[in-house]
Structures are given as C-alpha cells and as structure tokens.
Amino acid sequence: MEQGDIKLRAVEPEDLELLYKWENNAEFWTVSNTIAPFSRYTLRQYIENSHKTIFETGQMRLMIVLKSTGETIGAADLFDFDPYHHRTGVGILIADAGNRRKGYATMAMKALASYCFEVLHLHQLYCNIPASNKPSVDLFLSLGFTISGTRKEWLRDGDNWADEYFLQLIRPVKG
Numbered sequence: 718m719e720q721g722d723i724k725l726r727a728v729e730p731e732d733l734e735l736l737y738k739w740e741n742n743a744e745f746w747t748v749s750n751t752i753a754p755f756s757r758y759t760l761r762q763y764i765e766n767s768h769k770t771i772f773e774t775g776q777m778r779l780m781i782v783l784k785s786t787g788e789t790i791g792a793a794d795l796f797d798f799d800p801y802h803h804r805t806g807v808g809i810l811i812a813d814a815g816n817r818r819k820g821y822a823t824m825a826m827k828a829l830a831s832y833c834f835e836v837l838h839l840h841q842l843y844c845n846i847p848a849s850n851k852p853s854v855d856l857f858l859s860l861g862f863t864i865s866g867t868r869k870e871w872l873r874d875g876d877n878w879a880d881e882y883f884l885q886l887i888r889p890v891k892g
Contacts, residue, residue, distance in 0.1 A: 719828060
C-alpha cells in the first residue's frame with residue numbers, strides 16, 4: 718500500500734526495538750489507552766503472531782515507511798474490526814515530532830482508507846480523539862471524517878477530565 722512518499726508494510730521481526738521504544742513512551746499512552754509498559758517478550762510474541770489475518774485477530778498494525786529513505790517513521794493500526802458490520806477503528810502514530818506536519822499522516826491514512834474500502838470492503842472507519850488534540854482532529858476532518866459525537870469528560874488527565882470526539886468516515890459512494 719503506497720501513497721505519495723509513504724509505504725505501509727507488515728510488521729517484521731526487525732521492528733522489535735522500534736515497537737519497544739514506541740510502546741513504552743509514556744507520551745503516547747494517553748492516545749493509545751495504555752497504562753503499563755510492554756516487555757520485549759510480549760512484543761516478540763505479537764510480532765510472531767502478526768502473520769494472522771485481521772479476520773482472526775480483529776486487529777492489524779502496519780508500519781509507515783518513507784519510500785525515499787526507507788526510514789520507518791510510525792504505525793497505522795486497525796482495531797475492533799467488525800466483519801459483520803463492515804467497520805474498524807483506525808489509529809495512526811508518527812513517532813518523531815520532526816516528522817509530523819509534513820503530510821506523512823495524511824498519506825498513510827489515505828493508503829489505509831483505500832485498503833479498508835477497496836480490499837476489506839468496509840462500510841466505515843472510525844476513531845476516537847481527545848478534543849484537545851487539534852492536529853489529529855484537523856487531520857481526520859481533512860480526510861473526510863466527521864465528528865459524530867462528543868463523550869463529555871471521557872478521558873482522565875491527572876486530576877482533570879477531558880472530552881473525546883468520536884469521528885466516522887463512511888465509505889464514499891463511487892459514481
């Protein structure tokens with residue numbers, strides 16, 4: 718799956734240290750609903766089982782690679798895959814702040830959406846984004862997602878509570 722300078726590829730054994738670094742970065746925990754670190758052992762098992770299809774596991778991770786340099790800069794996730802209702806949750810990570818706001822997330826999400834609609838034949842994609850995460854909200858809105866709802870005081874941030882948006886992208890009708 719390719720779009721512009723982005724290629725999405727399967728997780729490889731060589732990605733272990735990169736995944737270990739990303740999954741254990743507490744900065745990313747609030748957006749991934751993680752509250753504990755992952756061991757290398759757990760991640761190695763995940764990688765060993767990544768050959769299973771989304772129909773078997775209900776999820777899929779794809780690595781985001783720059784075609785121009787071969788650098789792996791992030792990951793795109795499908796989760797809560799529901800083959801009956803033809804939908805899945807989506808998430809994206811551009812790990813290094815230096816690679817953000819360069820259009821890579823947009824390219825990766827376009828490639829991912831194309832895969833979801835054209836290969837998996839899904840009807841809709843959805844995501845949950847903290848209302849305060851304006852760059853992510855703007856990214857998904859620019860891709861045609863709409864805010865379908867707001868979960869009030871849904872996320873705990875220390876002693877405070879924050880709202881979360883629920884966004885959806887219904888498969889475009891080709892005409």
